Structure formats: structure tokens, C-alpha cells
Amino acid sequence: WNSGNKSITWKFNVEEAGLYKLALRSVQNANSGMPSSRRIEIDGQIPFEEMAEYTFEYDPKWQTNTISNGKEPYLFYLDKGEHLLTMTVVNGDITDIIHNVNKANTMLSNCYQNIVMVPGQSPDVNYDYELDKSIPALIDDLQDIIDVLNGCIKKLQKITNKTATIENSIRQAITTLEGYRDDPDAIPTGLTDFTSTLTNMGEWLSTLKTQFLFVDYITFAKPEKELANPKQTFIDLIV
Numbered sequence: 001w002n003s004g005n006k007s008i009t010w011k012f013n014v015e016e017a018g019l020y021k022l023a024l025r026s027v028q029n030a031n032s033g034m035p036s037s038r039r040i041e042i043d044g045q046i047p048f049e050e051m052a053e054y055t056f057e058y059d060p061k062w063q064t065n066t067i068s069n070g071k072e073p074y075l076f077y078l079d080k081g082e083h084l085l086t087m088t089v090v091n092g093d094i095t096d097i098i099h100n101v102n103k104a105n106t107m108l109s110n111c112y113q114n115i116v117m118v119p120g121q122s123p124d125v126n127y128d129y130e131l132d133k134s135i136p137a138l139i140d141d142l143q144d145i146i147d148v149l150n151g152c153i154k155k156l157q158k159i160t161n162k163t164a165t166i167e168n169s170i171r172q173a174i175t176t177l178e179g180y181r182d183d184p185d186a187i188p189t190g191l192t193d194f195t196s197t198l199t200n201m202g203e204w205l206s207t208l209k210t211q212f213l214f215v216d217y218i219t220f221a222k223p224e225k226e227l228a229n230p231k232q233t234f235i236d237l238i239v
Contacts, residue, residue, distance in 0.1 A: 002030075002212045007088040010218060017080045020220040021066055021073035023227050029060040030212035033164030037092030037211060040067070043084050047076055053092040056213055057161045064219075064229040075223055085218065089211045093159045097152050098208050104148040105201040111141045112194045115187060123188035132184040142181040149174050166207050173197045 001008050014020070028036050035058060040051040051074075054067065066073045091098060118134045119127070132138050149170050156167050176197060180187050221227060 001089065002036075002210050003089055004209075005089060007086055009084050009086040011082060011084055012218075012220065013082050014078045014080055014220070017078065019075040019223055020078055021068075021075055021223055021225075022085075023064050023066040023073075023219045023221065025062065025216040025219075026056065026065050027060070027062045027214050028056045028058055028212060029214075031058070031164070031166075031207055031210060033058050033160045033162045034094075034166065034207070035092070035159055035161075036213045037090045037094070038213065039086075039088040039090050041084075041086040041088070042076060042078070044086070048074075050074065053090050055092055055159075058164075059161075062216065064227050066227065073223065076220070078220070091209065091211070093155075094208050094211075097155050098205060100148050100152050100155070101201055101204050101208065104145050104152070105198065105205075107141065107145045107148065108194065108198055108201070111138070111145065112191075112198070114138070114141075115194070116191065119188045121191065123191070125189050127188075128185060129188055130185075131187055138184060139181055142177050146174055146177050146181065149177075166204055169200060169204065173200060 022040075035055045037053050037055050039046065040054050041047075046052050050069070051067075056065065068074055114135050115131060115138070118131060119129045123129065135141075153167055153170055153174075156164055156170075160167070176190075176193050180190065180193075219227060
């Protein structure tokens with residue numbers, strides 16, 4: 001229940017019609033720093049716009065998460081009787097980052113293909129291939145990739161509540177590409193860096209598309225009811 005539009009539906013019963021708040025005893029601690037998003041439906045319908053892409057922030061501790069706007073809980077009107085709660089994995093604010101990582105991946109792959117056409121995949125380390133002259137667009141191509149990756153970092157910083165592990169990985173890739181942009185003569189001996197970065201981009205995409213959320217139990221409660229938020233125990237940490 002962490003990717004690919006996967007859904008879980010729970011059946012529950014309401015004894016009295018009225019407004020209710022929704023809370024989950026949950027933890028979102030799998031992808032360090034990254035949020036997870038869910039589409040929340042009741043009886044097959046999105047009750048209001050904010051439930052189309054609701055974000056659960058990264059936090060390593062189990063806690064009672066009341067669905068809210070950050071200040072006040074959202075309230076759901078429920079008739080007496082049986083209902084269905086459905087939560088579906090969605091990419092949410094990460095969608096643009098996924099698109100840009102895909103874009104950078106394609107750009108870097110094309111750049112790599114243009115490079116190996118000159119020295120081949122096993123270049124002579126003692127030969128000066130003058131790649132910046134053989135491939136006039138090389139420096140601009142590397143800069144374009146760097147710009148796209150820097151854009152990914154800016155978007156990540158807007159949606160994460162701490163520095164995500166993936167952000168550090170992207171920064172390392174940027175540093176590598178900046179080195180080759182500034183010294184293209186070093187590229188022939190560093191072709192493995194390009195293939196490694198392409199591999200890493202594939203891993204970034206997998207990480208971005210994986211939206212973990214672990215749920216212990218779900219509560220619908222009257223707006224005025226105080227909900228317990230028990231401290232995480234040692235057993236919680238090891239289970």
C-alpha cells in the first residue's frame with residue numbers, strides 16, 4: 001500500500017448522524033524526510049478538495065494524526081449507518097519532482113551517448129579528446145541538467161519538513177556534473193560517473209514513487225472529543 005494507486009478500504013459503522021473528525025494512529029518513517037500523500041474518500045466520494053491529495057509529513061514516531069489544515073481538524077458529515085473509508089496512494093506535490101528527475105535522466109542519457117561517440121566507452125586516458133570542441137553543446141547540456149536538478153532540490157525543500165536523503169544524493173550528482181562542466185578534459189576518465197548517476201536517478205524515481213504510511217488504527221470522533229496520543233513505546237520501535 002505504498003505505490004501505484006493502491007487503495008485500502010475500511011468498513012465502519014456510525015451510531016449517530018453528525019459531524020466527525022478523522023484521526024489515524026500512524027507513522028510515516030520509511031523515506032527519510034519525504035512526505036506521503038493519500039486520496040481520502042468516504043463512500044466512494046472525495047468529501048472536499050483537500051482530501052484529493054492529503055499529505056502525511058515525515059516523522060519517525062508513531063502518533064495520533066488528526067486530519068486537519070494544520071490548525072483545525074477537518075470535519076466530515078456522516079449519516080447513521082454503515083460507511084466505507086478508502087485511502088489511495090497518490091504522488092501529490094512530488095509529481096513535478098518525478099517529472100523533472102525523468103527529464104534530467106533523459107538529458108543525461110543523451111549527453112552520455114554524445115560523449116561516447118567521440119572516445120568510445122574505453123577511452124585512452126593519455127589522449128586529449130577536446131570534448132568541448134568535438135561536442136559544441138556539451139557544456140550547455142551539462143549546465144541544463146544541473147539546472148533541472150537544482151530545480152528538484154528547490155521543490156523538495158518546499159514539501160519536506162527536514163532534509164531528505166534523496167536531496168543529498170541529488171546534490172552529490174550536481175557536484176559531479178559541475179566538475180565535468182568546468183573541466184571537460186576529465187570526462188573520458190570519469191565515464192563511470194555518468195552511468196552511476198543514471199543508475200542513481202532510477203533509484204531516486206523509485207524512492208519518490210514509494211509513498212509509505214503505516215497505520216495502526218483509525219478513529220472517527222465527535223469534534224469536541226479529545227483523542228489520546230500515547231507515547232511511542234520500546235515495543236513500537238521494534239515491531
